[in-house]
Amino acid sequence: MNGRPDLTNVQVNGREYLEMAFNRCIKCSTCKYSYKLFDQSCPSGEKFLFESYWASGRIRIAKGLVNGDLAWNDKLIDPIFACTTCGACAASCQAPHADFIVDIIESLRELTVKHVGPGPHQEKIKERTRVHKNPYGEDNSDNRALKTKHGLPDKAEWVYFIGCTSNYRRKRVRDATLSFLKKIDIGFTLVDEYCCSSPLLRTGQVEIVEELMHHNIQVINDAGATKVVTSCAGCFRTLCKDYEKFNMEKRFEVYHLTDLVADLLQKGKLEFKSSISKQITYHDPCHLGRHMNSFETPRLIIQSLPGVNLVEMRRNRQHAWCCGAGGGVKIAYPDWSVEVARERLEEAKETGASIVTSTCPFCKTNLEDANKQFSMGFQIMDLVEILDNLELNVKK
Amino acid sequence: MEELKEKLSTIFGKDRVTSNQVDLYPYSYDMTECSPGMPDFVVIPENNQQLVQLVSLANECKIPLIPYISGNNVGGLTIPHHGGIIIDFGKKMNRILHVNEDMMYALLEPGVTFGQLKKYLDNNHSNLRYSYPFAPPYASVVGNAILSGMNNLSCKIGSMGDSINGLEVITGMGEIARIGSCFYGKEHSDPGSWWCRYPMPDLLGLFVNWQGMTGLVTKCAVQLWPNPRIQKCYMVIMFGLTDIVDVLQEVGRSEIVDDISAVNTEVIKMTCEIPEPVKIPGEPDFAAILPITAKTEKMMQAKEEILHQVVDEMREKGIQILLIDFLEFAKIFNLRVRCYHDLPAVILSLVEYSGLTWFGSYAPMHEMKLLIQKVYSIFNEHGIPPFIYMKSMKSGHYAIFRPIIRYKKFKEEKKVHMLLEEIAETCINLGCIPYKTPAWMTEKMRKVINPGWLQLFERIKKCMDPNNIFNPGRWNT
Structure with missing residues (x-):
């Protein structure tokens, strides 16, 4: 066995995740509401x-499944897979197993994939990633063209890990990040990255994740990098938490872009010269907020933008309403996924903001889908897109 | 069953009916040691029309109906004994329909939770409060009231069953009946008419404490109380095993405190998350939390003066007692214990275990000392640390006596049940009346209840529910 306990055999391994909950949860309902x-x-x-x-x-x-009260059959699929694994339950639960609720659900999914099969349409994630190394089924970009276009070196201290959603779907997030990183002049490069594994882990399809992880670690090491920055909350969570869970030996540190920006602001190495006179509300991505406990850093950045008025939605920080995209829900339950995003935008409407910003390209995707589908009239922007629109004063 | 499912789907909509075993399973057991039982269906109602149709269908098919809100009752009351249809009121019938400031009441649907009501009152009617339990915030207000729970105003107002102004129920005949001052009016009630329970024949008694055996409660008006500006909280610490009863009696009848919640040292330690809490020799035996509220500073001073006087008198009788400011104590000692004061509360240390059960009972005050002694011996004989929770009700007219047991679900049920059975037998023999009573306990009670009561009870049940569709098995029906 390599890395994470093999949950596919509950009689021997992986029980600790599940037992933890069995021995703690009294079904008090605290997890249901903030x-x-x-x-x-x-x-x-x-x-x-x-x-x-x-x-x-x-x-x-x-x-019920472990003790044999329930049978493994396809009736399990919806209760187990219709969950964004947003972690709101974990943020509210006060029991000792609270921090592991998402792990428990993911373990349950892994078992279900083995015994019954994946969630609706989620097998596409696995097949596309197996063949193309990304869940969108696009031809894998080794990012050489981008490197050439932006004049990036083969080796550098930093690697910008683009992430599949930014590289294949939300290219404006990718391009804004590239542009911004160049402006702040950190020595960075790109690598021939594969999917970070997040969509596979979230949907319980873990067969090929170690291969993907090994590859990514190898190419980052080959680039001589000691630091990795990403503007994707999902990649950030996975590179930090899940690679550790699989005992992957990393020789680099991982940062979300917001950490890097906040650090530069704090050290006085970055100033915003132009202003943006807008009312902005910030949507906490689950993978950055609840999963990685980063709530204030993005807000500090937004508050430092000249002219910006940051207004909070009613549910924010650890109790923020999910965008509805995560946990494989976007592909498995597309209509419901957008409904969830719509509810978030309804809440954003109460704030009077014209821009909804976030720090995750997948949140941007779903919020944008709801914005269009229900004609909500917002500008949905990743924070890096806002930053890249501003004139900067960068000090060495 | 497929035909029945189709009929249920016609009533509730396809998405609000399930017979999927995976969906049913979480409803099949609760935190107690009571045996699990699977329902055949779960339905999620939204309005009375659906429920009237459901009652008619259940009568026709003779299938049980089990009301469910959040399943936190600690009595196994929502576990089906004979299969049937669980009616999950918690998800959609959870509206706060009206708050009447003039006559201080709230009209609620069954699914409204304590947390929800508190938030609503704090945000919209901050001059009013409800009485909150030492229970998770997601327990149902209506469930607590119609099962005569007790909360943090119990020393003033007594059982929460007494706080009900009126009910709307669906009877076994499928009639919608409004009981209380809201009984005027043909089709609909005026939201302002739910202000009193008396003086007409008190039909509430046909539904309160019946554990869903006589009909479905769909609305309930509960009394609210002024929310005084000045609030303090004292704690008494007692060094004799049974001296706490003097506090329940004497402080209770002084009529100055909102509540007296007494717990033994083991419970305090459990609340502070001390693993496997036991009392060490020399430590006090019991403590009681005494919240006091007042409209003015002078009123507060007078109440405090009386409290000190009562405590001094107890000292003069030789009782070893410490009186301290509870909120200051919490700051110094352990903020976790504030959960006794900040109600409704998540009892953190209880959630370290997957099982929780109790013998919750109304108890005669004059037997309380003996009850403590006997139940302590039973706990000791079983090698389990005693966890005891007590209250003085309605100025000390009676008490609540509640030995609590937390345990590992799916592992220790048998052991826990043996202990609980012994406790139940001892307490019932001393006159205790269990509330939210599991069926195995009512079986014990039936042996000592007078035959006239039992005959009357059976007749009423038969008359109200001839097909025995309403939560059958409760009280051994």
Whole structure:
């Protein structure tokens, strides 16, 4: 066995994730709503309503499957896969297993994939990634053309890990990040990256993730980099947390772009010269916020933008409503996924903001989809797109 | 079953009915040691029309109906004994329909939770408060009231069952009945008419404490209380095993505190998340939390003066007692214990275990000392640390006596059940009346209840629910 415990054999391994919950959860319902605020926070439970669609219900299902009360069959698919794994339940649960609820759900998914199969349409993620090294099924870009276009070296201290969504779908996020990184003049390069593995891990399809991880570590090492920056919250979470879970030996540190920007601002090495007179609201991506505990850094950056008025949505930070895209939901349940994003934008509307910004290209995708589908009239921008539009004063 | 599912889908909509085993399973058991039981269906209602049709269908098919809100009742009350249809009120019938400031009440649907109501009152009617339990914020207000729970105003107002102004119910005949001052009016009630329960014949008694055996409660008006500006909280610490009963009695009848929640040292330690909490020799035996509220500073001073006087009198009788400021104590000692004060609360240390059960009972005050002694011995005989929670109700007219057991679900049920059975037998023999009572416990009670009561009870049940569709198995029906 390599890395993460092999959860496919619950009799021997992986039980600790599940046992942790079995021995703790009294089904008190605290996970269902934001702690002490009593706000709705679980997209899955709010949509499908039955207990099986809330965290405590899923823990019960896991127990039922392990002890043989429930059979492995396709009726399991929706309760187990109709969840964005946003972690809102974990943010509210006060029990000792709270931090592991997402792990528990992912373990349950892994078992379900083995015994029954993946969630609706999610097998496409695996097949496309197996063949093309990205979940969108696009021909793998080795990023050489981009390197040439931007005059990037083969070796550098920093690697910009673009991530599949920015590289193949939200190219403006990628291009803005490239442009911004050049402006702040850190020595960086690009590598022939494969999918970070996030979509596979989130959907319980773990067969090829170690191969992807090894490749990414190898190409980053080959570039001589000691630091990796990404503007994708999903890649950030995966490179930081999941690579560790799989005992991947990294010789580099991983930063979200917001960490890098905040650091430069704090050290006085970066100033914004132009202004943007807008009311902006910030959507916390689950993978950056709840999963990586980064709530204030993006806000500090937004607050430092000249002319910007940052207005908070009612549910924010650890209790932010999910955009609805994560956990394989966008591909498996596309209509519901956009409904969730619509609810987020309705909330954004209450703030009077004209721009909804975030720090995750996948959040941008889903918020933009809802924005268009329901004619919400927002400008949906990744924070790096806003930053790249400003004139900068960079000091060495 | 397929035909029934189709009929249910016609009533509730396809997405609000499930017979999928995976969906049913989380409803099949709760945190208690009570045996699990699978329902055949779960439905999620949104309005009375659906429920009227459901009752008619259930009568026709003779299939049980089990009301469910969040399943936190600690009595196994929502576990189906004979399969049937679980009606999950918690998800859609959870609206706060009206808050009446003039007559201080709230009209609620069954799914409204304590957290929801508190937030609503704090945001919209901050001059009013409800009485909150030492329970998770997602327990149901209506469930608590119609099962006569007790909260943090219990020393003033007594059982929450007494706080009900009125109910709307769907009877076994499928009739929608409004009970209480809201009974005027043909089709709909005026939201301002739910202000009192008396003086007409008190039909509330046909539904309160019946554990869903006589009909479906669809609306409930509960009394609210002024939210005084000045709030303090004291704690008494007792060094004799049974001296806490004097506090329940004497402080209770002084009529100065909102509540007296007494717990033994083991429970305090558990709250502070001390693993496997036990009392060390020399440590106090019990502590009680005494919230006091007042409209003016002078009123508060007078109440505090009385409290000190009562405590002094107890000292003069030789009782070893410490009176301290609870909120200051919490700051110095452990902020976790504030959960006794900041209600409704998540009891953090309880969620370290997957199981929780209790013998929750109304108890005669004059037997409380004996109850403590006997139940302590039972715990000791079983080698399990005693966890005891008590309250003084309605100025000390009666008490709540609640030995609590947390345990590892799926592993320790048998052991816990044996302990609980012994405790139940001892307490019932001393006159305790269990509330939110699991069926195995009512079986014990039936042996000592007078035959006239049982006959009357059976007749009422039969008359109200001739086909025994409403939560059958409760009270051994």
